[in-house]
Amino acid sequence: MGAMANFRKSIIFSVLFFYSMLLVKTLSSSPPSSNLQILTAERRIDLTSHIVRVYLTLKVENTGEAPAAEVLLAFSPAQFDHLALVKAAAAVGKKKKKTYLPLEVNPSDHPDAPNGTKYYSISLLKPLGKAESITLEILYMLTHSLEPFPAEISQSESQLVYYHDSAVILSPYHIKQQASMVKTPTSKVESFTRVEPTDRSGTELRYGPYEDRHPYSYSPVIIHLENNNAFAVVEELEREIEISHWGSIQVTEHYKLAHAGARHRGIFSRVEYQSRPSISGVSSFKHLLAELPPRVHSVYYRDDIGNISSSRLRTNSKKSELLIEPRYPLFGGWKATFIIGYGVPLQDFLFESDGGSRYLNYTFGCPLSETVVDKLTIKVVLPEGSKNPSAKAPFTVEQSMETKYSYLDVIGRTVVVLEKKNVVPEHNVPFQVYYNFNPMFMLAEPLMLVSAFFLFFIACIAYLHMDLSIRK
Amino acid sequence: MTTKSISSPVPDAWYPTLAVFMLAIGLVVTASFFIYEATSSRKNRSLVKELTTAVVASVFLGFGSLFLLLSSGIYV
Numbered sequence: 001m002g003a004m005a006n007f008r009k010s011i012i013f014s015v016l017f018f019y020s021m022l023l024v025k026t027l028s029s030s031p032p033s034s035n036l037q038i039l040t041a042e043r044r045i046d047l048t049s050h051i052v053r054v055y056l057t058l059k060v061e062n063t064g065e066a067p068a069a070e071v072l073l074a075f076s077p078a079q080f081d082h083l084a085l086v087k088a089a090a091a092v093g094k095k096k097k098k099t100y101l102p103l104e105v106n107p108s109d110h111p112d113a114p115n116g117t118k119y120y121s122i123s124l125l126k127p128l129g130k131a132e133s134i135t136l137e138i139l140y141m142l143t144h145s146l147e148p149f150p151a152e153i154s155q156s157e158s159q160l161v162y163y164h165d166s167a168v169i170l171s172p173y174h175i176k177q178q179a180s181m182v183k184t185p186t187s188k189v190e191s192f193t194r195v196e197p198t199d200r201s202g203t204e205l206r207y208g209p210y211e212d213r214h215p216y217s218y219s220p221v222i223i224h225l226e227n228n229n230a231f232a233v234v235e236e237l238e239r240e241i242e243i244s245h246w247g248s249i250q251v252t253e254h255y256k257l258a259h260a261g262a263r264h265r266g267i268f269s270r271v272e273y274q275s276r277p278s279i280s281g282v283s284s285f286k287h288l289l290a291e292l293p294p295r296v297h298s299v300y301y302r303d304d305i306g307n308i309s310s311s312r313l314r315t316n317s318k319k320s321e322l323l324i325e326p327r328y329p330l331f332g333g334w335k336a337t338f339i340i341g342y343g344v345p346l347q348d349f350l351f352e353s354d355g356g357s358r359y360l361n362y363t364f365g366c367p368l369s370e371t372v373v374d375k376l377t378i379k380v381v382l383p384e385g386s387k388n389p390s391a392k393a394p395f396t397v398e399q400s401m402e403t404k405y406s407y408l409d410v411i412g413r414t415v416v417v418l419e420k421k422n423v424v425p426e427h428n429v430p431f432q433v434y435y436n437f438n439p440m441f442m443l444a445e446p447l448m449l450v451s452a453f454f455l456f457f458i459a460c461i462a463y464l465h466m467d468l469s470i471r472k
Numbered sequence: 473m474t475t476k477s478i479s480s481p482v483p484d485a486w487y488p489t490l491a492v493f494m495l496a497i498g499l500v501v502t503a504s505f506f507i508y509e510a511t512s513s514r515k516n517r518s519l520v521k522e523l524t525t526a527v528v529a530s531v532f533l534g535f536g537s538l539f540l541l542l543s544s545g546i547y548v
Contacts, residue, residue: 242547244547244548245478245480245481246480246481246482246542246547246548247479247480247482247483247484247542247547248480248484248547250547298545343545343547345479345484346478346479346480347477347478347479347480348477350477350478351475351476351477351478352475352476352477352478353475358478406548407541407546407548408548439481442481445538445548446534446535446538447534448534449533449534449535449537449538450530450531450533450534450535451530451534452534453498453529453530453533453534454526454527454530454534456530457505457526457529457530458526460505460506460509460526461509461519461522461523461526464509464514465514465517467514
């Protein structure tokens with residue numbers, strides 16, 4: 001009965017969207033700079049994971065007189081909220097010797113944008129003159145954009161999701177020719193909106209080619225597809241990186257992991273899960289891979305109960321891989337909290353810069369593969385006596401300061417707190433924390449211990465030199 | 473930009489050895505301190521000798537316990 005109702009629902013949905021598709025919205029309003037036009041646009045949408053990756057290749061031409069220094073990318077408000085990352089590069093050179101130069105991308109505000117369209121602006125290395133053209137390669141990633149439908153599934157069901165987008169590329173510029181390719185994880189696609197010409201073969205869905213679309217053309221499409229990948233979302237991740245100049249960096253990571261796919265309905269049968277793994281619990285996941293730095297030591301994986309024994313660590317000279325299994329397989333809506341900790345040698349990550357200050361060079365982001373982090377907090381605990389801390393990251397992060405007391409501390413350690421929301425694996429790039437440190441401060445801890453022992457001896461001497469007897 | 477990596481002033485591998493030897497020396501000196509205190513009478517005790525023994529013992533015990541902490545994984 002449930003399957004029948006779902007089928008009917010999906011028919012109603014597809015009919016609705018067929019009609020809405022007929023009302024292809026063509027909004028003509030004043031674009032921010034309309035002298036540019038896009039000659040060819042190719043978009044490849046990768047839906048094989050739960051992180052949506054969109055690769056856009058644009059060939060932009062300047063038709064106006066004035067040189068253009070920036071190219072705008074338009075996003076619908078719904079997509080803009082789920083954007084985790086936008087990267088752009090300019091392709092230089094001919095086919096064989098093609099190289100890509102990274103370009104700066106920043107969100108930009110245009111209050112007069114139609115229908116609340118949001119923009120990112122790409123700053124070109126040199127302004128585009130009259131009748132010149134440039135090829136841009138753009139990658140943007142969307143998180144939480146695959147909506148499970150049905151929203152609740154039982155253990156034996158496969159997970160189906162909706163993906164909403166537009167068949168034509170939303171752009172403030174006129175696009176002469178464009179096509180979009182959607183890559184699905186399996187060849188099982190329940191339904192998809194047709195905007196002719198639309199073609200489907202195997203795991204690829206092709207929209208276009210469309211010719212001469214006006215600025216702000218938008219024709220909504222819905223793709224209902226099967227996606228049984230691990231929808232692993234870390235709702236909160238707190239990483240504490242503690243620097244000790246005595247030779248080690250200790251990292252402690254507190255995870256709040258959740259399965260963000262279709263919620264699990266009904267009971268969970270361990271027998272069925274274990275005996276028929278190919279059809280039971282296909283959308284669930286039971287292990288995750290964490291990539292740790294090379295030469296990692298004293299790794300632990302535990303939670304509030306104690307040690308979790310189901311983990312494997314493989315180390316080689318390039319990287320260390322930690323395969324962790326939570327205490328139970330994670331189904332939709334289930335959560336797990338755990339802690340991973342490890343130590344790495346100091347000399348691999350701490351360096352001295354030209355100005356005499358020291359800096360930590362460590363990887364940002366989450367070590368778990370193919371995982372979205374909703375809220376990431378990185379706390380860099382500097383040694384006691386550090387001065388002038390400052391952090392440098394290749395993207396915007398919120399910064400603040402704290403003080404922490406640890407072993408043998410008197411004035412407390414300075415903590416640099418970095419916070420970022422919506423983190424994807426592509427954010428795993430190095431960041432730096434600079435600080436000044438006088439090596440004499442390293443002697444503070446041993447001298448503290450020495451003076452404690454010395455006070456004990458002084459007490460002994462004082463006691464033995466005193467005459468406390470009553471009788472003379 | 474030339475970068476120089478910063479490492480510990482004492483190699484990590486030496487920590488257990490240093491801890492054992494420094495604590496052993498420290499405890500021996502402590503023992504000699506208390507033997508001296510117990511065997512000499514109050515009149516012919518020299519304060520200078522007591523203090524030098526105390527300083528030597530506390531330096532060895534202090535650094536020894538630091539290396540003990542470091543070798544057991546408590547990086548202060």
